[in-house]
Amino acid sequence: MTYLGKNSNNIRIVMINTSHPGNIGAAARVMKNMGLTRLYLVNPKQFPNYEATAMASGADDLLSQAKVCTSFEEALEGCHLVLGTTARERKIQHEFIGAREAGELSVDESASHEVALVFGRERTGLTNDEIGLCHKLINIPTNPDYSSLNVASAVQIVTYEVMMAFQALTIDDHQKVQSSEVEAEVEKFASSENMERFYEHLQETLIDIDFLRVKQSPQLMPKLRHIYNRVRLKQEEVNILRGILNKTQRLKK
Amino acid sequence: MTYLGKNSNNIRIVMINTSHPGNIGAAARVMKNMGLTRLYLVNPKQFPNYEATAMASGADDLLSQAKVCTSFEEALEGCHLVLGTTARERKIQHEFIGAREAGELSVDESASHEVALVFGRERTGLTNDEIGLCHKLINIPTNPDYSSLNVASAVQIVTYEVMMAFQALTIDDHQKVQSSEVEAEVEKFASSENMERFYEHLQETLIDIDFLRVKQSPQLMPKLRHIYNRVRLKQEEVNILRGILNKTQRLKK
DSSP states (O other), X not given: OOOOOTTGGGEEEEEESOSOHHHHHHHHHHXXXXXXXXXXXXXXXXXXXXXXXXXXXXXXXXXXXXXXXXXXXXXXXXXXXXEEEOOTTOOOOSOEEEHHHHHHHHHHHHTTSXXXXXXXXXXXXXXXXXXXXXXXXXXXXXXXXXXXXXXXXXXXXXXXHHHHHXXXXXXXXXXXXXXXXXXXXXXXXXXXXXXXXXXXXXXXXXXXTTSOOTTTOTTHHHHHHHHXXXXXXXXXXXXXXXXXXXXXXHHTO | OOOOOTTGGGEEEEEEXXXXXXXHHHHHHXXXXXXXXXXXXXXXSSOSOHHHHHHHTTOHHHHHHOEEEXXXXXXXXXXXXXXXXXXXTOOOOSOEEEHHHHHHHHHHHHTTSEEEEEEOBTTTBOOHHHHHTOSEEEEOOOOTTSOOOOHHHHHHHHHHHHHHHHHHHTHHHHHHHHHHHHHHHHHTBOOHHHHHHHHHHHXXXXXXXXXXXXXXXXXXXXXXXXXXXXXXXXXXXXXXXXXXXXXXXXXXX
């Protein structure tokens, strides 16, 4: 029997700046097949659109409930784990995981908080800034001579692995994941919003102490983001770091 | 690194009586992405067709090489293992396996003979006679309330599992390549000694700005160490962080 994870509502699909509305519809169909329902669209080129509805083929309820956002940050509101998909060739210093591991991780963490699975533009994928907001990147294996995976295919593969991971959880395992112990452990990670506030505070402080001039060093903040996103800070740790920033700022006043 | 199975030529995709040429094109694209090339079409409704070519999006070589057959038996010529996909609700006395097991089995058997992965009609799937020619049936898990998987999506999931199985087979073969890559990667990480210098510098700075009094907060440095050890800093990143510390210290002088 197919088991739909009861925490599947905690897993959202985020599509950024999608050009072809047909891809949005195809992704919605695929999501519904795999038991997911929450679709976030960041600045889609055309939406709503008849091609999206046609391709959704009965999953148009997901389209009408889709949340259209004007920024990636808005689409990540409330998420504690953000996984982005990218073409594997990119030279990025970031932790890569396979689609299978991404499915398992998403299902594990969905027991206690919200998870975003992020899919970039058809041609160009995710920008470096967007990657900077992802905790890990998902690498889908493809033929190196023909690696341009359709975005709905990428959604298909990742959501299939989510469904497989939900299925692998027996009812007993499921209860275990939900046990207060695990919940308490995972709950401690800082939310995306709090990480953004930390980065704003960090940038402000670096400007205050004349370490950063944004126009002259556009790469500094992305590099710093990359450090702290990789580590996946707990809220308590963010509080300590912001305490240091407050103290530093006061030196200048 | 993605490795294409050297026996991938022994695995063919058979699509029976497909109605929509777009689905044939989408399936070709998906196959090529996943490193498979041999497509057999049993009495397709419309083929060749511009919609198939458009959806193939660069995988039109698979379409032009596709073998169009007038019977299922013809498409199975030379095959020693035949796996069919069906909707899971069907009451059939047949051995069912998951897509993952189907991928593993196909890859195992492709070492010695030819394998057919069979996909039925969009609406009605495979007939009982066709099922009778399959050794096993592949069951793809879906949402029971919305289980009508697009045929190209089914091809995507099964061929993804084939590629995953080829990859798992060849981890040994590629350990040499990967180990030298990993070595080069590890070189960039900061050494333990340099991490110690960074922690000393951090502690000194926190004392300078009156954030830390070691005796009163013995837990602060261990907590900060825990953040930066977890992230595994690169030397370049240590340099940036120490630059910030230097600038901060100068504020007090």
